[in-house]
Amino acid sequence: MTAPSADLAIFVASLFHGGVGKMRVHLMNEFARRGVKVDLLLAERDSPYMDRLDPAIRVVDMPTSNALTGVPFLAAYLFRRRPRVLLAQRLRVNALALRARAIARVPTRVFVTANTHMTTEIEALKPAKRPHHLALLRDYFPRDDGIISVSNGVAEDLAGLLGWPWPTPRIQVAPNPVVSPELYAMAAEPLDHPWLAPGEPPVVLGVGRLEPQKDFPTLLRAFARVRRERPCRLVILGEGKLRGELQDLAAELGVSDNLAMPGFVANPYQWMARASLFVLSSLWEGSPNGLTEALAVGVPLVATDCPSGPFEILEGGRWGPLVPMSDPDALAAAMLATLAQPPAAADLRQAAQRYTLENSASRYLEIMGLGR
Template sequence: MKNQISPVIALEKPRIAIFVSFSGSGGVERMILNLTREFLNLGVRVDMIPVKQESFHLDLLPQEVNVIDLGASHNLSSLPGLVRYLKSERPDAILAAKDRANTTAVLARRLAGISTRLVLRMGTTVSAAMAGTHPIRERIWYLRMRMLYPSADAVVAVSRGVAHDLKKNAGLPPSLLRVIPNPVISPELVTMSEQAPDHPWFQESTVPVLLGVGRLTRQKDFTTLLRSFAFVRRNRPCRLIILGEGRDRGSLQSLARDLGIMEDVAMPGFVENPYAYMRRAALFVLSSLWEGSPNVLTEALALGTPVVSTDCPSGPKEILEHGRFGPLVPMGNPEAMAQAIVKTLDAPLEKSLLKTAVQAYTVKESSKKYLETLLVK
């Protein structure tokens, strides 16, 4: 191995299989890429097993990664191929990410009849994500987790809030859970942030630009962000950029028109380099109804950008230390969010202080903890 990771890691040139559904362009995909790159830096071989091959993320993987094609189109159809892979290749450990991939990985290891160490990653607060769904569907979801997840060797929760949720609602024993901060902060993040954003508003430094980033879905609640921005804009010049794409684009644009703020709201869609926007924004706003550990909030702080966040389950309260590093406001409350935005614009915290909030979220530190969980005697 190139580096000594931990006394508990005793395998020579270990091989880790990562089974994941690259189903979007969000935080999970970026975190898996960050982990993979750092695993390679630390002398670990990586087999990447995507549920399906149709993802631009595969093009971003280092050449040293061995990409396994299961010939599948969804999680269920990937099961036979994953079983065959495990029987023939027998990696030292498997890391599965996202709930459906977790389920498939547990079943595949059982069917393969091998003892390869299996670690599951949970990146969202399940109870909040299931809120509003049919009670029968919710019960089936938790029943599946109670039946299958304890078969794994460990379950990584990305925040203490996610771990508590898994204990309380899925009945997972504390001994199974490991809280590991996401691998967010890297030299590449800083380098990318230094590039010029492709938007004219950042050339006019006198008008502050607020920024939101995420999928345009109910979870991110950009409706509340738009309404709060309308309150702020009544009393001062400012602009809002929302980066991301999703099924709520049409309704959000209609709301912006109805609020009379369309000329000061931009929704350019998904951009490959949101960090250039984050670095230059006057303020980053997280308006989510639920998260696990919001990477975009961590990224903004790492770049020294002031933040305002909802106190949603889970993650923001931990990252911001109960409001020390940025205001926490009730979910779905535009007035409270607007007040916090104004106060933060008027008296932003020092960049150096904001950066100290997320020191535990470096790629190096997080990857080391993942390896300590994956590769044990």
């Protein structure tokens, strides 16, 4: 039998532009640093993080991630390279990986990551699309050699969807690789903005795609209520299809002059380190990286108690208030209270150490049987 020429193949459609892509690169680079031979299978090289990949990582260009042409290509790759483990990201990619392994008839073990609260994500889809997503989940996840979840909440929800008892050894939890030396170095980079000058009102920060999941309308409404009590400004970093609606809502609420939406920012940590408050207003998550990043740099936080992740990251509200979703009054009250009496930054930074890159990489490798 041919010996494996790669320890680990990581199959993703794209690295993307946001926090998910950044975390993937951090994790892969740490694997490579530890001597794991990594192949990265990509259908699209459209990410600004491509140039941050460790040179030891071998990039394999997939012709496509659709089943018609993707499965034969992947099967040929598996037969030729015979990686010990293939780590698949998301539902469709996982289905392709399992089909390809069956064709190649290789002993490669396939693991899939669970990055979000699946019940809520499926409910947010158009009704016609829900059966297909459930089928991908229920038909293929049981065939995987293991499932790696980003949080206990995601894992428990997934077990319920699959009809498995919880806890189950078939789903293991690994923290996201959020806290790294790079994060602190980027947070320390200078940032010149008039709102950050001494004596200016406090800056409230939100970070994320301008999509329904992040529920920035609730943050805007809460911000307008906070401004009735004290001066402050709001910065939302991220891009998406709801930009126009959010700008219209800001005008309706009379807060346009105190709102900045600079779009996607490659280094959000500069803002996090200088903001007076970080707010996560999401309707659902998995383990929100932005919240953990803000915790790591020591900025006070407020978050919705959405499924799932914030409750675990903030340890039930120990490190910042948790409020009901879609409740501007509750969110505004928590924002005012935290601005008036912020927690100690050193305590917040210490609480984030569970999410170091080293801890995450060690846990992933342990689960996949590639311990280094």
